[in-house]
Amino acid sequence: MTLQQVSYEIARTLLQDEIPNNKLEEITYDTMNFDVPLVPLYLNTFVLELFHGPTLSFKDVGARFLALATSGDTGSAVGRGFFNIPGIEVILLYPKGKVSYIQEMQLTTIGNNISTLEVDGTFDDCQKLVKEAFTNSVLNKTVFLTSANSINIARLIPQSFYYFWAYKQLLDTKISVHADLVFSVPSGNFGNVTAGLIAKKMGLPVKRFIAATNSNQTFLKYFQTGIFEPKPSIKTISNAMDVGNPNNFPRITALYPDIELIRDVFWTVSISDFDTERIIKNTYADVQYILDPHTAVGLCGMNNYKASKLKSEFQNEEKTNDTVGVVLGTAHPAKFSDIISKFINHEIEIPNSLKQVLSEKKNATPIQNQFEELKTVILNKA
Ligand SMILES: *Cc1c(COP(=O)(O)O)cnc(C)c1O
Numbered sequence: 001m002t003l004q005q006v007s008y009e010i011a012r013t014l015l016q017d018e019i020p021n022n023k024l025e026e027i028t029y030d031t032m033n034f035d036v037p038l039v040p041l042y043l044n045t046f047v048l049e050l051f052h053g054p055t056l057s058f059k060d061v062g063a064r065f066l067a068l069a070t071s072g073d074t075g076s077a078v079g080r081g082f083f084n085i086p087g088i089e090v091i092l093l094y095p096k097g098k099v100s101y102i103q104e105m106q107l108t109t110i111g112n113n114i115s116t117l118e119v120d121g122t123f124d125d126c127q128k129l130v131k132e133a134f135t136n137s138v139l140n141k142t143v144f145l146t147s148a149n150s151i152n153i154a155r156l157i158p159q160s161f162y163y164f165w166a167y168k169q170l171l172d173t174k175i176s177v178h179a180d181l182v183f184s185v186p187s188g189n190f191g192n193v194t195a196g197l198i199a200k201k202m203g204l205p206v207k208r209f210i211a212a213t214n215s216n217q218t219f220l221k222y223f224q225t226g227i228f229e230p231k232p233s234i235k236t237i238s239n240a241m242d243v244g245n246p247n248n249f250p251r252i253t254a255l256y257p258d259i260e261l262i263r264d265v266f267w268t269v270s271i272s273d274f275d276t277e278r279i280i281k282n283t284y285a286d287v288q289y290i291l292d293p294h295t296a297v298g299l300c301g302m303n304n305y306k307a308s309k310l311k312s313e314f315q316n317e318e319k320t321n322d323t324v325g326v327v328l329g330t331a332h333p334a335k336f337s338d339i340i341s342k343f344i345n346h347e348i349e350i351p352n353s354l355k356q357v358l359s360e361k362k363n364a365t366p367i368q369n370q371f372e373e374l375k376t377v378i379l380n381k382a
Helices: 003-015 021-031 074-082 101-108 123-135 137-142 153-172 191-201 218-225 249-255 259-265 273-287 293-310 333-344 352-358 371-381
Strands: 038-042 045-049 090-095 114-120 180-186 208-213 266-270 323-329 365-368
Touching: 003 021, 003 153, 021 153, 038 153, 038 273, 038 323, 045 153, 045 293, 074 090, 074 101, 074 114, 090 101, 090 123, 090 371, 101 114, 101 333, 101 352, 114 123, 114 371, 123 137, 123 371, 137 371, 153 180, 153 191, 153 323, 180 191, 180 293, 191 208, 191 249, 208 218, 208 259, 208 293, 218 266, 259 266, 266 293, 273 293, 273 333, 293 323, 293 333, 365 371
Parallel strands: 045 323, 090 114, 114 365, 180 208, 180 323, 208 266
Antiparallel strands: 038 045
């Protein structure tokens, strides 16, 4: 099967009669119309490259739905997906000074039915503004609001497809059937990894998910203590994961309603910017593969996992099988070329679609981190 065929089969099985089959086939084929190759990095370690879509991050997969709040990469993917669709107004919110230059250009140069607000606050502030919009009765009487961040389950459903696609490609390489399949997922809002849990619940033989996080440690602390306590977000070089209150946490505990179940299906690490930079340098030196900062956090997580498995932190597990590790490659390194080219001391080739965006003029409306300002903007569109 092709990626599109696999995706359609999964979608049809999951959604049953929710959407007519011919429509669903059209939607899945349109969504999955770019390559998602599984690239070998080291022995039994692969990168699933999810960044060959129009805006060069995995967000392109799930982003066919109306936008409201976004971290660095969702906004541009959603903006592109909804550009010039009649009857739809898209409002993108992004945190001022907390996305990369290229991400900012991608967010602020789309135009027409896509408008962009530059919020004087953090990513968590943007999410809070959006959640407030959903529950505001005045707004909901006037406009029909829906969100495009991973609050929206329609983002997660298509993201489950590529976990199956990774497995299919592994089978093609004739990996040992006895190996344990482990995915390392660079995580912020935990939408991507929740899509993986959905794939596992559907029957994909995954041993474990590594939730690879940066210095934002809300999930790590939960994993260690059983207490979930949201914290203000900390700014890092993997900025699309600067989330102190992961949106999808309630979904994870709905799927695995016990900390011991979560400790069985997950493993988690927090990777500093220092280690992120180091692994980008080392990987380029060793195998000439260029990681973006998010995928780097994922690979670091995988390496730490394999190392601690060797040290047998998992004594309780039946005689240790080989681990086949798949790191989700969540963004193209060119999106972060300013810092990456310094780390590896080498210029990064910028794809043409990005060059185009960088030649345009930034257009964003600054707003304070105040709900009344967002409300006024939305009502003016109605
Ligand atoms: C959004 C994003 C993430 C985090 O994904 P979540 O679903 O929020 O956990 C990781 N890497 C990149 C490049 C992203 O854009």
